[in-house]
Amino acid sequence: MSDAIITVENLSKRYLIGHTFGSDGVYSYTALRDILGREVRNFARKAVDLLRGRQVVQGDEVEEFWALKDICLEIKRGEAVGIIGRNGAGKTTLLKVLSRITEPTGGRVLLRGRVASLLEVGTGFHPELTGRENIFLNGAILGMTQREIRKKFDEIVAFAGVQRFLDTPVKRYSSGMYVRLAFAVAAHLEPEVLIVDEVLAVGDAEFQKKCLGKMGEVAQGGRTVVFVSHNMAAMKSLTTRGIVLDAGRAVFSGTTEQAIQHYTQLLSRPIVGKPRERSKGKHTAIRDVRLLAKGDHEPTTQYVPGEPLILEVTIDTDGTGGMSLELFLTDASRTRLGFASTYSFHGQTLPEKEGSYRAIIKLDPLLLAAGRYAFDVATSEPSANHWDHRVESAVEFEVQFSNALGYPWDFKQSYGFGCLTLLCRPGAEFVRLGPASNSSGRGHSIADRYHELSPS
Amino acid sequence: MSELIVIEPGRRERHYWLDLWRYRELFRVLAWRDLSVRYKQTVIGMLWALIRPFMTMVIFTIVFGRIAQLPTVGTAPYPLMVFAGILPWTFFSNGLSEASFSLINSANLISKIYFPRLIVPTATVVVALVDFLVSFCMLLLLMAWYQFMPDWRILVLPAFVLLAFCASVGPALWMTALNVKYRDFRYIIPFIVQFGLYISPVGFSSSVVPEQWRLLYSLNPIVGVIDGFRWCILGGQSELYAPGLVISIAVTAFFLWFGIHQFRKMEKSFADLV
Numbered sequence: 001m002s003d004a005i006i007t008v009e010n011l012s013k014r015y016l017i018g019h020t021f022g023s024d025g026v027y028s029y030t031a032l033r034d035i036l037g038r039e040v041r042n043f044a045r046k047a048v049d050l051l052r053g054r055q056v057v058q059g060d061e062v063e064e065f066w067a068l069k070d071i072c073l074e075i076k077r078g079e080a081v082g083i084i085g086r087n088g089a090g091k092t093t094l095l096k097v098l099s100r101i102t103e104p105t106g107g108r109v110l111l112r113g114r115v116a117s118l119l120e121v122g123t124g125f126h127p128e129l130t131g132r133e134n135i136f137l138n139g140a141i142l143g144m145t146q147r148e149i150r151k152k153f154d155e156i157v158a159f160a161g162v163q164r165f166l167d168t169p170v171k172r173y174s175s176g177m178y179v180r181l182a183f184a185v186a187a188h189l190e191p192e193v194l195i196v197d198e199v200l201a202v203g204d205a206e207f208q209k210k211c212l213g214k215m216g217e218v219a220q221g222g223r224t225v226v227f228v229s230h231n232m233a234a235m236k237s238l239t240t241r242g243i244v245l246d247a248g249r250a251v252f253s254g255t256t257e258q259a260i261q262h263y264t265q266l267l268s269r270p271i272v273g274k275p276r277e278r279s280k281g282k283h284t285a286i287r288d289v290r291l292l293a294k295g296d297h298e299p300t301t302q303y304v305p306g307e308p309l310i311l312e313v314t315i316d317t318d319g320t321g322g323m324s325l326e327l328f329l330t331d332a333s334r335t336r337l338g339f340a341s342t343y344s345f346h347g348q349t350l351p352e353k354e355g356s357y358r359a360i361i362k363l364d365p366l367l368l369a370a371g372r373y374a375f376d377v378a379t380s381e382p383s384a385n386h387w388d389h390r391v392e393s394a395v396e397f398e399v400q401f402s403n404a405l406g407y408p409w410d411f412k413q414s415y416g417f418g419c420l421t422l423l424c425r426p427g428a429e430f431v432r433l434g435p436a437s438n439s440s441g442r443g444h445s446i447a448d449r450y451h452e453l454s455p456s
Numbered sequence: 457m458s459e460l461i462v463i464e465p466g467r468r469e470r471h472y473w474l475d476l477w478r479y480r481e482l483f484r485v486l487a488w489r490d491l492s493v494r495y496k497q498t499v500i501g502m503l504w505a506l507i508r509p510f511m512t513m514v515i516f517t518i519v520f521g522r523i524a525q526l527p528t529v530g531t532a533p534y535p536l537m538v539f540a541g542i543l544p545w546t547f548f549s550n551g552l553s554e555a556s557f558s559l560i561n562s563a564n565l566i567s568k569i570y571f572p573r574l575i576v577p578t579a580t581v582v583v584a585l586v587d588f589l590v591s592f593c594m595l596l597l598l599m600a601w602y603q604f605m606p607d608w609r610i611l612v613l614p615a616f617v618l619l620a621f622c623a624s625v626g627p628a629l630w631m632t633a634l635n636v637k638y639r640d641f642r643y644i645i646p647f648i649v650q651f652g653l654y655i656s657p658v659g660f661s662s663s664v665v666p667e668q669w670r671l672l673y674s675l676n677p678i679v680g681v682i683d684g685f686r687w688c689i690l691g692g693q694s695e696l697y698a699p700g701l702v703i704s705i706a707v708t709a710f711f712l713w714f715g716i717h718q719f720r721k722m723e724k725s726f727a728d729l730v
Contacts, residue, residue, distance in 0.1 A: 015728065050638060055729060096727065100463060100570035103724035109463040115570075123568045126489055128496045133489075140485040141569055 005193060005224050006075040006098065010107035013068040013093055013248075016055060067093040069248040070107070075226065077113075080219040082235045082256055083228045084263050085245035087334060091228045094245065095119060095195050098226065113192030113224070116143050120197070122182030127171035131162055131181055134170050138185045152188045159210075160184035180207055187214045193224045198231075212237065230333045232260055233416030264332075264371070264414045280316070281389030284323060284350065284379040288314040289394040292360075303373075303397050305421070309363040311395065313377060319354040322383055327361070328376040330393070331419050337373075338366075343382050350379065367421035370402040371413025472720070476572045487579040491586060505590040509542045516542070516659035526660045529686060530693030533602045539595055540689040541658040541682045543588060544620045548678055549649045551584040551624035556631040556645050563730040573723045574716070577632045581625050588617075595689070607691040616684035619708060623677045626711030629719040636730050637722060657682050661694070670700055677711065680704020 049055065068090045075081050083091050096102045098109060099117030124141040125134050135156055139149040149156075157163055160181040162173075170178055196215070215238055219225045229235055235242070235256060242259025244252035244266065252262040279285075292310040293300040303309060317323065324343030328336050340363065342348040351357055374397070378390035402411045402421065413419050461471075495501040513535055520526045521534035528534045555577035559566060562576055599606070635641040656678045657665070665673050673679055680701045686694040 055637065055725070096567075097463065100461075101567065102727040104463065104465055106465060111461040111463070112459075115461075117569065119568045120564075124562070124565045126493060128493050129489065133492070137485055137489055140482045141565065141571075143482075143571075145481055 003077050004074045004110075005077045005079075005112050006073075006226075007110040008071055008073045008098075008107070009109070011068055011071040011094075011097065011104050011109060012066060012106040013090075013097060013102070014105040015065045015067055017063050017065050066248050068097070068104070071245075071248075071250045073243060073250055073253065075224060077224060078222045079241060080225040080227065080239040082239035082242045082259065083226065083245060084230075084232075084235065084242060084259060086266070089245040090248040091245055092119070092197055093248075095197055095226070095228060099195050111193070114143075115193045115195060116189045116191035117195035118142070118186045118189070118197065119195075121179060121186055125170055125178070125182060128169055130167045130169055131173070132166045134181070135185055138182065142186060142189055143191070144189065148190075156184045156188050159187060159214075176207075183207075183211055187211065191223070193226065194218055195226045197228050230335075231416050232414050235260065236416070260414055264412070279389070279391075281379060281387070283318050283320040283381075284388050285316040286313065286377050286379065286389055286391050286394065287316060287356070288312075289375065289377050289391070291395055291397045301397050303368065303399050305367050305399055305402050306365050308365055311361045311363070311375065313359045313361065314356065315350070315359065315379070316356045317350050317354065319352050320381075321349065321352045322381060323350040323388065324348075324380050324382055325350060325359065325361075326378045326380055328378075329366075330374050330376060331413055332372040334374075336376075337419055343380075367423065368399045368402060369411045369413045369415070369417075369419045369421065370399045371419070372396065372398050373419075472572065476574060479571050479575055482571055483575045483579055486575060487582045490580060490583045494583065502590055505587045506594045509539065509546050509591045510594060512542050512546075513539045520659040524660075526664055529661045529663060529690060532690045532693040533604065536598055536602055536604060537661060537686060537690060537694075538659060539598055540686045541656075543591055543595060544616070544681045544685050545653065545656060545658045545678065546591065547584055547588040547620055548624045548681070549652065550587060551581040551621075552628045552631065553645055553649055554584060555580040555624075555628035556635050556641065559632050559636050559726065560730060566730050567727045573726055574629070574719060577628055577719075578625060581621065581628060584624070585617075585621065599689075605691075606689060609688045609691055611688075613685070613688040616681060616688060619684065619705065620681045622712050623681055623704075623708045626708065626713075626715035629715035630711070633719045633722040633726075636726050652676075652678065661686070662697070662700075663694075670697060671703065674700030674703040675707055677704045677708040680708070 071090075071094065083094065085091050093102075095117065096119070097104050098111075099115060099119070101117075101119075122138065124138055126137060129137060135153065136146065136149055140146070157166065160177075160183075162177055162181050165173065165177065170181070173181070212234055215225070215227075219238055225238070227235070227239055239256045242252075242254065242256040242263075243250055244259050244263050246266055251266070252259055254262070290299045290312045291301065291303065292298065292312055293302075294304075294307050294310065297310070297312075299312075311327070313325065315325070322343075324341055326342070326344075327340040329338040329340075330336050340361075342350075374393040375395050376390065376392045377394040379388045380386065381388055399413075403409060411417075411421055459471075495504065498504065500507070516538045517535045520538070521528070528537050558576045558580040559573065565576075566573065631641060631645055635645070656676060662670070662673065662679055662683055674697070681704065683694070683697060683704075684701065687696045
């Protein structure tokens with residue numbers, strides 16, 4: 001008898017996805033006859049699916065997609081395990097299979113304990129019901145008994161800080177209050193295994209800290225925690241072991257530290273995918289985007305923080321007026337970090353004469369943390385309020401090393417402290433206000449101020 | 457507690473019925489939620505459960521009793537006979553149509569949390585049952601108005617309420633599962649309900665059906681339920697057609713088994729399809 005509480009053997013999960021011709025603009029000018037033919041074929045296929053009791057997939061062409069492929073892992077009782085991986089690597093699917101929400105296509109999972117999963121905060125909250133009623137509803141949905149909820153009711157309310165609004169329908173709550181209440185219920189679950197998806201990325205910083213603290217308590221209380229997050233700092237403080245998923249496979253398992261390192265390496269490896277299709281917009285087409293080196297203006301994939309960032313964009317236009325060129329800087333997890341717009345910020349539009357153009361865009365120096373970045377590039381019609389042509393990750397680049405002022409500390413994106421070095425020159429200025437324990441006098445402590453603001 | 461749970465493709469859980477029992481609290485809470493939300497932000501609230509069947513009764517009495525001149529059973533007043541039919545029919549049709557959409561409406565629940573999915577549609581049928589009980593008060597008022605006294609047979613009514621419950625749950629589960637997979641049923645279900653109203657003896661007595669067709673007519677499980685209701689409520693005025701009742705019970709039992717079977721077969725893929 002092993003002390004493994006979760007054993008996963010060769011787990012696979014397949015989804016069927018449909019493709020439609022024409023939605024990507026390639027086949028958009030087809031004759032009515034073709035469309036009719038396609039509709040008839042689709043109808044025939046769906047009818048056959050219905051008769052055989054199979055799933056109906058929208059689209060012209062059905063493709064198999066393996067969200068998980070031959071995953072094997074073991075999680076021991078009392079362990080706190082983090083699962084990391086790129087978006088679409090299969091993390092959420094794995095959690096869904098573990099929490100019995102969806103059935104695997106192959107392999108098996110053995111669970112030796114009561115599992116509670118938290119894939120979303122506030123599952124099943126009903127907007128018409130009051131806060132009090134929703135606590136009972138949500139608690140029951142998460143698997144608590146009414147007695148358990150009643151016992152913890154006051155604790156939950158205090159944790160969420162919504163005492164005054166208990167008898168108000170939650171549809172009148174602010175979104176912050178809503179999320180706080182939802183998390184408070186979830187935080188008081190006491191299962192043997194707790195499965196948590198990226199749910200901590202909600203609420204304000206103060207509340208997030210509180211949630212992390214609560215999660216840490218759970219992990220230290222000897223219960224098993226399986227945790228998915230892109231927040232590497234949270235991952236480090238909560239988990240002891242890390243598992244890296246990539247394209248549906250478990251590619252690494254080890255200490256959290258090692259796993260994060262492996263993940264970072266994975267991110268810096270070129271993303272192998274289909275060659276970019278030659279798509280285009282209605283009026284414009286972004287042909288090519290490159291990052292240029294500072295001195296010789298040769299294409300590069302490296303950026304040195306603190307130097308100007310030079311982009312070269314090749315673009316076709318049919319001469320429509322009022323078009324803007326826009327850039328989005330994203331980090332390795334595809335979070336948007338920054339935005340630039342030729343029209344919104346500089347009043348500049350694309351040339352109004354048909355032709356192919358090359359634009360050199362020089363951005364002010366950025367103090368980026370070490371890691372991988374990309375630019376999404378788009379053209380837009382500000383008046384029409386939509387993208388004309390948008391290319392995601394049009395150019396990718398890397399920052400090898402980041403030590404903004406020459407201090408021997410390499411600031412990395414994967415630390416979870418963000419992507420920008422914030423410099424304070426010459427540093428913080430400290431002015432002594434008095435003895436630290438003295439709360440009277442000029443210097444009010446934060447606690448005092450909070451007291452003044454709170455109603456009672 | 458170290459009970460072993462195995463997750464495998466195609467595996468029926470051994471603990472399914474035990475799980476269902478374990479989640480009874482959720483069942484209660486969901487039924488309570490549906491009930492308390494049902495008449496929120498309406499002006500007359502629960503009265504809707506009285507007004508709707510009452511209006512239907514008035515119209516059916518005029519159309520079938522006055523215009524078509526169909527006979528009532530024995531000496532019972534026509535409106536009373538119609539109402540005794542409307543009660544189980546409303547329960548059946550509400551249960552069926554609301555349960556069929558229940559899983560789609562709680563898609564967010566299904567894709568985020570595990571529980572035996574059987575709970576959701578069944579809880580909806582329970583809500584329809586509460587509506588039925590409210591409408592039943594209307595029946596009592598009507599009986600007082602017509603000074604109609606029921607006899608001992610009314611004591612058998614709970615058995616027929618149970619039959620009505622089973623008759624709605626079976627097809628409802630099947631429709632629910634199909635509706636998750638093939639959204640065509642979104643359009644088929646209202647049609648079934650509308651159609652069923654006319655092929656079931658709601659506005660008229662089943663005794664108007666020619667004798668040689670009655671056995672066939674009883675294949676519709678609601679026929680047995682409505683006849684049973686009339687037999688209980690109208691006292692000796694309506695006789696019970698025994699072979700028909702047996703067939704109705706058999707069909708109901710079959711649909712209950714079939715509904716649960718089909719539902720469980722598709723249950724595990726709901727989260728991917730909904």
